[in-house]
Amino acid sequence: MGLGSADTRLLDRYVKRKRMLKRGQILYRADEELTSVYALRSGSVKTYLSTGDGRLQITGFHIPGELLGLNEMDEKRYHCEAMALETTSVCEISLSCFEELVRQIPSVYYQMLRMMSKEIKLNQELMLLLGKKNAEERLATYLLNISRRFAMRNYSPTRFNLSMSRGDIGDYLGIAEETVCRIFTRFQAEGVVTSERRYIILNDLKRLSDIACEPYHYPAVSRASPPLRLVNLR
Amino acid sequence: MGLGSADTRLLDRYVKRKRMLKRGQILYRADEELTSVYALRSGSVKTYLSTGDGRLQITGFHIPGELLGLNEMDEKRYHCEAMALETTSVCEISLSCFEELVRQIPSVYYQMLRMMSKEIKLNQELMLLLGKKNAEERLATYLLNISRRFAMRNYSPTRFNLSMSRGDIGDYLGIAEETVCRIFTRFQAEGVVTSERRYIILNDLKRLSDIACEPYHYPAVSRASPPLRLVNLR
DNA sequence: CGGCTTATTGATCCGACTCAACGTTAGTGG
DNA sequence: CCACTAACGTTGAGTCGGATCAATAAGCCG
Numbered sequence: 169m170g171l172g173s174a175d176t177r178l179l180d181r182y183v184k185r186k187r188m189l190k191r192g193q194i195l196y197r198a199d200e201e202l203t204s205v206y207a208l209r210s211g212s213v214k215t216y217l218s219t220g221d222g223r224l225q226i227t228g229f230h231i232p233g234e235l236l237g238l239n240e241m242d243e244k245r246y247h248c249e250a251m252a253l254e255t256t257s258v259c260e261i262s263l264s265c266f267e268e269l270v271r272q273i274p275s276v277y278y279q280m281l282r283m284m285s286k287e288i289k290l291n292q293e294l295m296l297l298l299g300k301k302n303a304e305e306r307l308a309t310y311l312l313n314i315s316r317r318f319a320m321r322n323y324s325p326t327r328f329n330l331s332m333s334r335g336d337i338g339d340y341l342g343i344a345e346e347t348v349c350r351i352f353t354r355f356q357a358e359g360v361v362t363s364e365r366r367y368i369i370l371n372d373l374k375r376l377s378d379i380a381c382e383p384y385h386y387p388a389v390s391r392a393s394p395p396l397r398l399v400n401l402r
Numbered sequence: 403m404g405l406g407s408a409d410t411r412l413l414d415r416y417v418k419r420k421r422m423l424k425r426g427q428i429l430y431r432a433d434e435e436l437t438s439v440y441a442l443r444s445g446s447v448k449t450y451l452s453t454g455d456g457r458l459q460i461t462g463f464h465i466p467g468e469l470l471g472l473n474e475m476d477e478k479r480y481h482c483e484a485m486a487l488e489t490t491s492v493c494e495i496s497l498s499c500f501e502e503l504v505r506q507i508p509s510v511y512y513q514m515l516r517m518m519s520k521e522i523k524l525n526q527e528l529m530l531l532l533g534k535k536n537a538e539e540r541l542a543t544y545l546l547n548i549s550r551r552f553a554m555r556n557y558s559p560t561r562f563n564l565s566m567s568r569g570d571i572g573d574y575l576g577i578a579e580e581t582v583c584r585i586f587t588r589f590q591a592e593g594v595v596t597s598e599r600r601y602i603i604l605n606d607l608k609r610l611s612d613i614a615c616e617p618y619h620y621p622a623v624s625r626a627s628p629p630l631r632l633v634n635l636r
Numbered sequence: 637c638g639g640c641t642t643a644t645t646g647a648t649c650c651g652a653c654t655c656a657a658c659g660t661t662a663g664t665g666g
Numbered sequence: 667c668c669a670c671t672a673a674c675g676t677t678g679a680g681t682c683g684g685a686t687c688a689a690t691a692a693g694c695c696g
Contacts, residue, residue, distance in 0.1 A: 217526055217527070217529070217530045218530075219530065219534060219535070219615045219616075220615050220616065221615060223534040223535075224530075224534070225526075225529050225530040225533040225534050227526045227529055239519050239522045239523070240519060241512075241515045241516055241519040242516045242519035242520045242523065247522075247523050247526065248526065277511055277515075278475075280515060281475045281511075281514060281515065281518070282475055282476045284515070284518040284519065284522065285473050285474060285475040285476035285518065286476045287522060288473045288481075288518065288521060288522060288525065289473070289476065289481050291522065291525040291526065291529065292451055292459075292461045292481065292482065292525065293451070294529060295451070295459050295461055295525065295528060295529060295532060296451045296452075296453065296458075296459040298529060298532035298533050298576060299459040299532050299573075299575075299576030300453060300457040300458070300459050300576065301453070301457075302683075302684090303683075303684065333641090333642065333643085334642075334643060334644090335642080335643095339533075341533075342532060342533030342534065343684075343685090344684070344685055344686075345642090345643085346643095346644080346645085346684090346685080346686085347683090347684060347685080348643095349643060349644055349645080350644085350645080350684090352643095352644090353644075353645085365642085365643070365692090365693075381453045381454050381455060382453075382454065536651075536652090537651075537652065567673090567674065567675085568674075568675060568676090569674080569675095577652075577653090578652070578653055578654080579674090579675085580652090580653080580654085580675095580676080580677085581651090581652060581653080582675095583675060583676050583677080584652090584676085584677080586675095586676090587676075587677085599660090599661080599674085599675070
């Protein structure tokens with residue numbers, strides 16, 4: 169199902185160059201022609217869409233191992249803008265090289281479908297959140313998603329550092345920065361989480377699940393197949 | 403890029419059976435195993451996700467020519483529930499048949515990527531709407547999207563019948579049914595639209611674009627490549 | 637150390653929700 | 667074909683969650 173290590177090594181030959189981004193630097197802009205796809209090696213990236221008058225909606229936070237730019241097959245043009253949240257390293261793979269790769273390793277095609285399918289699901293969950301949940305439910309849902317994501321990578325599901333600001337969280341959850349703060353304070357007062365700026369401890373996953381209005385999953389159940397790794401991380 | 407008519411005829415052999423649905427009937431449920439994909443022939447379908455306590459978010463309205471169930475490659479399990487909005491006819495294609503088809507016509511693979519890519523873009527636009535737009539902007543955006551969709555199929559972009567109720571529109575736009583009504587009334591008072599229950603006339607596309615906070619496109623510019631037709635319609 | 641970004645808290649206000657009532661339409665069964 | 671009924675659409679009144687504006691504190695980077 170995944171690529172073997174031989175495939176990974178083969179891929180190394182296709183990698184054009186590594187790029188380092190500092191916090192706030194832009195990887196690509198909306199409407200720009202799609203020339204490359206990017207594999208994230210370290211750091212993190214936000215992608216977002218904006219209205220004509222400057223309001224923006226963050227559509228996703230991306231972490232090492234993920235591939236950026238593959239959702240754009242339809243028009244060969246980036247739809248979102250992508251910005252580094254911290255010092256970030258990506259591998260740039262030119263589109264022609266990537267297409268050559270797909271010819272050599274056809275299973276990548278199927279992997280792409282799976283990745284896009286997963287993205288669609290994530291997006292739909294986010295729509296449910298944006299359309300129907302209140303601010304508390306939004307933040308609880310968000311913290312649980314982060315937690316699962318860390319658990320999947322064998323990091324602690326209950327203690328972690330966020331790479332995004334309160335404002336970014338708000339722009340992702342469709343609420344104001346101030347509301348994010350207030351609810352962090354409220355959760356802290358109730359003992360559900362401990363938060364010291366970007367360092368977060370989740371004290372009660374069960375209660376968070378209740379607040380988020382989601383069924384409770386015991387942490388670190390990673391029955392799902394591992395994500396596709398196109399590059400060696402770090 | 404698209405399938406030829408020979409391919410379409412070939413596909414006919416793979417179509418297992420046609421299903422007729424009446425308004426309110428369910429095509430598939432969330433968490434059900436993915437056994438078939440469905441090509442919509444006539445009518446319309448809504449897909450939606452729901453929270454544990456019954457709130458729901460409509461993730462899309464689907465019209466003839468579209469393929470349902472292809473977003474589920476990741477876990478081979480439907481993620482949304484799909485319900486007919488009116489009397490609707492679909493072609494059921496079993497998953498094994500579809501996989502056989504893909505082997506015989508590899509271009510379908512690429513088409514699937516394009517379709518999913520387009521869906522991701524639509525979903526992201528909807529996220530921006532849900533996260534950052536007010537009720538007026540939401541309804542204006544919605545009416546314009548419908549209009550473009552009709553224009554693409556050579557129907558009138560300014561006069562049409564909606565197949566969904568006010569409640570459905572609200573559940574799609576993340577606002578209450580009553581709010582949808584009020585804003586229809588307001589738009590009507592301002593002369594931007596004329597609405598007689600589900601029959602809608604858009605009197606001023608330019609003004610709608612301004613309200614929606616989107617750049618104005620002259621109607622019926624369909625430079626985009628036509629959608630994939632897997633079945634003959636009607 | 638100084639300037640800048642980020643985080644937090646308070647006060648006020650408003651858009652949209654909820655609840656409720658009522659008119660209208662379409663669908664059903666006799 | 668008509669009467670009945672349930673679903674749909676509309677409008678009003680009152681309320682409230684979260685936005686906005688504003689001020690201050692706390693880190694962070696050069």
